[in-house]
Amino acid sequence: MSKGKLFIVAGPSGAGKATLVRALLAADSNVQLSISFTTRAPREGEADGRDYHFVSRETFLAMVDHGDFLEHAEVHGNLYGTSQTWINEVIAKGQDILLEIDVQGAQQVRRHFAEAVGIFILPPSAEVLEQRLRNRGTESEEAILRRLANAREEISHVGEFNYVIINEHIDQAVRDIIGIVRAERCHFASQAVRHNALINALQKG
Ligand code: 5GP
Numbered sequence: 417m418s419k420g421k422l423f424i425v426a427g428p429s430g431a432g433k434a435t436l437v438r439a440l441l442a443a444d445s446n447v448q449l450s451i452s453f454t455t456r457a458p459r460e461g462e463a464d465g466r467d468y469h470f471v472s473r474e475t476f477l478a479m480v481d482h483g484d485f486l487e488h489a490e491v492h493g494n495l496y497g498t499s500q501t502w503i504n505e506v507i508a509k510g511q512d513i514l515l516e517i518d519v520q521g522a523q524q525v526r527r528h529f530a531e532a533v534g535i536f537i538l539p540p541s542a543e544v545l546e547q548r549l550r551n552r553g554t555e556s557e558e559a560i561l562r563r564l565a566n567a568r569e570e571i572s573h574v575g576e577f578n579y580v581i582i583n584e585h586i587d588q589a590v591r592d593i594i595g596i597v598r599a600e601r602c603h604f605a606s607q608a609v610r611h612n613a614l615i616n617a618l619q620k621g
Pocket of ligand 1: 491498517521
């Protein structure tokens with residue numbers, strides 16, 4: 417069986433990553449979302465095991481020592497990490513995986529999976545970015561300002577990604593992300609493995 421593909425979705429808070437990811441998962445059942453571990457406290461409406469695995473800093477650091485993470489990083493003062501075991505199991509089953517992680521995590525993943533496909537989500541303007549962060553209403557002024565400063569740093573890494581989606585009109589952005597995943601699956605390198613028998617049979621007289 418061919419191995420699944422690894423998609424990385426990154427971009428600043430307020431770019432609308434979560435909405436795009438949800439729409440992609442609803443439209444494409446072959447893509448599995450990796451549920452990250454974090455030391456951040458759950459926001460209202462978030463559930464353990466669905467949005468994140470919420471753990472203490474102590475547990476997280478023990479997992480780092482144990483080599484449990486494919487990548488991990490500190491973002492906005494909290495620790496976030498991707499489970500190595502889960503990724504290996506799902507990829508071996510031939511399923512595609514989507515990681516919604518920050519740019520530091522993306523760099524670490526590329527070291528292990530050079531063929532990972534990076535998708536960067538941008539807001540249509542600086543004003544919209546700030547407005548989206550403020551509209552959440554779940555964060556303190558200090559946290560919002562920190563996220564705005566981090567957004568500028570995060571965006572400076574856009575050139576490390578294979579694809580860029582400008583999230584101005586959500587319907588269009590959803591079509592973009594679905595299209596990218598489908599196009600990547602149709603790449604010759606992927607199809608040659610998945611449909612090796614067919615391609616050979618079709619060449620015989
Ligand atoms: P939030 O706290 O808003 O859910 O996420 C904050 C940032 O952490 C986002 O940019 C998100 O992509 C990133 N993030 C979430 N999970 C992971 C992870 O497992 N690894 C890394 N490196 N970043 C993550």
